[in-house]
Amino acid sequence: MSSTTIARRSKAAGFDRLREPLTGREVFRARAACGVEVWVAPMPGYRRCYAMMTTRYGSMDTHLPDGTRLPDGIAHFLEHKMFQTPEGDVFDLYAKRGASANAFTTFTHTSYLFSSTSRFEENLDTLLETMDDITTDEVGIAREKGIIGQELAMYDDDPGWRGYFNLLQALYRRHPVRIDIGGTSETIAPIDADILERAHAAYYNPRNMVLTAAGAVDPAAVLAQVDATLGTRGRGRRHRRRATAEPRGVARRELSESLSISRPHALLGLKDRPGRGVRGRIRRRIQGSMLMEILFGDGGRIQAPLYRSGLVDDTLSAGYEAETDYAFALVSAEVDQVDPYRRALLKALRAAAKDGLTDEEVERCRRRFLGRHLRVFNGPEPCAHWMLALALEGAEPGALVESLRGATRAALQRHLRELVAAPCAWSIVTPRE
Amino acid sequence: MATRTRTRDVPVTREIAPGVRLHLLRTDRFTTSFCRVALHRDLGAEATATALLAQVLQSATRRHPSREALGHRLGDLYGAALHVSVGKLGDRQLLVGSLEWPTAHVPRAGRLLAEGLELLREVWSEPLRTTVDGEEALDPDIVRTEQVNHVRALRSRRNDKARYAVARCLETICADEPYGLDAQGREEDVKAADPVTLARLHRRLIRTAPIEIYFVGNLGLREATAAIRRHLLWPERSTRVRRVPRVGSVRAARNRPKRIVEDDAVTQGKLVMGLRAPIRGGTAAGVAAETLAGVLGGGSYGRLFKIVREEHGLCYYATAGWHRPKGVLLIHTGIDPANEAAARRLILKLSREVAGGVLEASALEGYRQDIAHRVAALEDSPRAMVGWLQERLALGLDPSPRSFLDQVMRVTPAAVRRAGSRLALDSTFYLRPQAAAGEVR
Incomplete structure (x- = not known):
């Protein structure tokens, strides 16, 4: 447990009461009898409630536990199908109560959510019940293929999306992060009722799921409702994704695609090594994110001179992503001329690694991150997503603050030198002639 | 420690200077304060220059004369989010500058409210200036850079196909109305928006354009009015406020689609x-x-x-x-x-x-x-x-x-x-x- 987090057991409610160290706000965490992990943040004064049910099943889960290879894009396909029940479309139930519902699939998980300002209990019931079963009529599956086909076609025209996945394909040789979350029209074509049901049975069970709720909500009532709706018998098992043995080198140095755009998009990926253990992983992710901010944030070490030179504009952005078995930094920009930009960017990265960082840069970045973290409490939605990240990571509410304090200049410099020396790849999206 | 919540979600509106209205939403619900300053003007011949001005204003100020300096100041304010842009509201163009910044739960929180408002005033009223041929001008290097960037941005509108299609349809429907014009203006007008032109435009707008200020944070009306007057409002306001066109104007569909x-x-x-x-x-x-x-x-x-x-x-x-x-x-x-x-x-x-x-x-x-x-x-x-x-x-x-x-x-x-x-x-x-x-x- 983090030293900055005060935890005590509230036996009556069955919750751990955790305190976020910066604001002192309380977060409640419990394991429901059926196995669902429940996180609740009451936010006094807010009108909205935001609840999200998440299964630890995403596009990187390419196999069933028995080893059966799943079609690429099936996690996302399942997400679409979960809204259909024998009684009709789940969206209709939410709409009748004025709730706004949605879902999304990521590399590692799939989340279903609603936001409401009234009738929270009924909506939560719907959310919980929806996860328990799947309706798989062949007509509906065929129709869904058409709808998803159009969703994929929309992304095919999006230079940001295409550039990003081309970069992952260039960076990774084997790791399933290189697979597009939605798959392709070809990979989803063979999906049928049988495989959807098997995937659902394997991954949509209480022990593999997390419920996060924030806003005008009562933790004890939420937990009681989970027990009442999903039962008190523990079911299923938590899915732990097997690490992929990914070679250190990149798959390709460069991948290009041409689209109907006004000028090239250039993405540089630096293939990092992930941290070990929960704390190590969080620490490394925060350090990587801090480095990207110091170098490429507004007025940053590399951003400012590149901007002044006219090589980049405000489309320059950078980020850092990490999971248990992969990590990479990403720098993206729309540019007029790719080669001069590439040379300037790589030269600036090498110079930053050689020259090191200043205490002022590190302290300013720490402040920025604290300020960003505070915004978690500016609404039920960011708060529920923050709790989900903690739950999936197995972390405590004080993890960020603790990692920020531990991110010393020396540690950041070491990480920067490693990043700059790491295998790298480019994804270039060029204007179609 | 339980969170105490006091909320006044009904906005209070006061005219605090000629043509300047403050709209206050008092709440202690949020961990940040939010302030938006919106200048209203017609959407027409100066649309491009006004859009370019937005980019120039958020590039540097007299006291923070570079992107680095301004970026560092925002970092010091715990990652304050500054955003200056243009938008359209019916037949008007809005030049909007806003700041969202933490004013609680961090060291020196008591001083951050004033510091944030002062930074927003700097951005609005103290751009980096010089003289060109004896005339006041906005910094030529910054203007040149932003002219190039603005042309790039205008050309890249086609990259987002969905937004482009919507914009083209609206442009067709309202072809002979101000609303048919993109709030970012037109590529052919960028060159004319030079440092001297922009300095004149800036001076005129901050002196005479009607201004709406929105503040969301934990301040009462008296405190908010005092803080905005002291830390945000700039002195160069004219008592003669420029008239702006009505926002709404409607008509029937064309005879043949x-x-x-x-x-x-x-x-x-x-x-x-x-x-x-x-x-x-x-x-x-x-x-x-x-x-x-x-x-x-x-x-x-x-x-x-x-x-x-x-x-x-x-x-x-x-x-x-x-x-x-x-x-x-x-x-x-x-x-x-x-x-x-x-x-x-x-x-x-x-x-x-x-x-x-x-x-x-x-x-x-x-x-x-x-x-x-x-x-x-x-x-x-x-x-x-x-x-x-x-x-x-x-x-x-x-x-x-x-x-x-x-x-x-x-x-x-x-x-x-x-x-x-x-x-x-x-x-x-x-x-x-x-x-x-x-x-x-």
Whole structure:
């Protein structure tokens, strides 16, 4: 447990009461009898409630536990199908109560959510019940293929999306992060009722799921409702994704695609090594994110001179992503001329690694991150997503603050030198002639 | 420690200087304060220069004379988010500068409110200046850089196909009206917006443009007024405030609908259909027209989603929205080119049905509940509340979200039919896929 987090057991409610160290706000965490992990943040004064049910099943889960290879894009396909029940479309139930519902699939998980300002209990019931079963009529599956086909076609025209996945394909040789979350029209074509049901049975069970709720909500009532709706018998098992043995080198140095755009998009990926253990992983992710901010944030070490030179504009952005078995930094920009930009960017990265960082840069970045973290409490939605990240990571509410304090200049410099020396790849999206 | 919450979510409005109104939303719900300053002006010949000015203002100030210096200052304020941009509200162009920054839970929190407001004043009123041929000018290097960037941004509008298609359809519908112009202006006007021109424009705007200031944070009216006057308002205000055009102006659809087809090397076609009626926003007919748009395509309860997407599987998204200041109903979908004709016919059929007052009970109920939820949720988001206030006040409408909800609840199928009878197709824009998608090399 983090030293900055005060935890005590509230036996009556069955919750751990955790305190976020910066604001002192309380977060409640419990394991429901059926196995669902429940996180609740009451936010006094807010009108909205935001609840999200998440299964630890995403596009990187390419196999069933028995080893059966799943079609690429099936996690996302399942997400679409979960809204259909024998009684009709789940969206209709939410709409009748004025709730706004949605879902999304990521590399590692799939989340279903609603936001409401009234009738929270009924909506939560719907959310919980929806996860328990799947309706798989062949007509509906065929129709869904058409709808998803159009969703994929929309992304095919999006230079940001295409550039990003081309970069992952260039960076990774084997790791399933290189697979597009939605798959392709070809990979989803063979999906049928049988495989959807098997995937659902394997991954949509209480022990593999997390419920996060924030806003005008009562933790004890939420937990009681989970027990009442999903039962008190523990079911299923938590899915732990097997690490992929990914070679250190990149798959390709460069991948290009041409689209109907006004000028090239250039993405540089630096293939990092992930941290070990929960704390190590969080620490490394925060350090990587801090480095990207110091170098490429507004007025940053590399951003400012590149901007002044006219090589980049405000489309320059950078980020850092990490999971248990992969990590990479990403720098993206729309540019007029790719080669001069590439040379300037790589030269600036090498110079930053050689020259090191200043205490002022590190302290300013720490402040920025604290300020960003505070915004978690500016609404039920960011708060529920923050709790989900903690739950999936197995972390405590004080993890960020603790990692920020531990991110010393020396540690950041070491990480920067490693990043700059790491295998790298480019994804270039060029204007179609 | 339990969180104490005190909320005053009814906005209080005061004129605090000639042509300057403060709208205060007092709340201690948020961990940051939010302040938006919006200058209103006509949307016309100076649109490009005003858009460029926004970029220049957020590049540097007298005290923070570079992007580095300004960026560092924002970092010191715990990652304050500064955003200066232009937008359009009906036939007006808005030059908007806002700051969101932590004012609690961090060291020196007591001083941060004033420091944030002072930075916002600097950005608005103290750009980096020099003289060129004896005339005051904004910094030529910055202007030159931002001219190049602005041209790039204007050209890249086509990259986002969905937004581009919507913009092209609106541009066609309102071809001879200010609203037809993009708030970012036109490429051919960029060169003329030189450092001297921009300095003149800046001086004129901050002296004479009507200004709306929105503040969301934990301050009472007296404290907020004092803080804004002391730390944000600049002294160079004229007592003569410039008049601006009305936000809303409506007219009937053209006699013969216009159809524009543009080819592009994309995978998915984008179809945008614009219908129009001489119905003013906020009137009973206007609220009925909004209900019409909502029932047709306001969400997953709407007819477009139910029929075009779910029943026929023709698209991933199909939405309809009502542009209050202009009386325009815009329908937008992304489709397989093989299905364009079928989708277009189906959308028009559904539009005619709803406009004829055939309101599916579940869709009407879904829309009403959706509005009730949105109205209640406004209080939870400073930006959403400010956006709502900004439009309602500019249109001269009651700013109370609750009274809008009451209006929506009173709309009958007969009222929708009456509004629908005035609605006609004006223009269609279709971005047609020309060739296969990109090949990966």
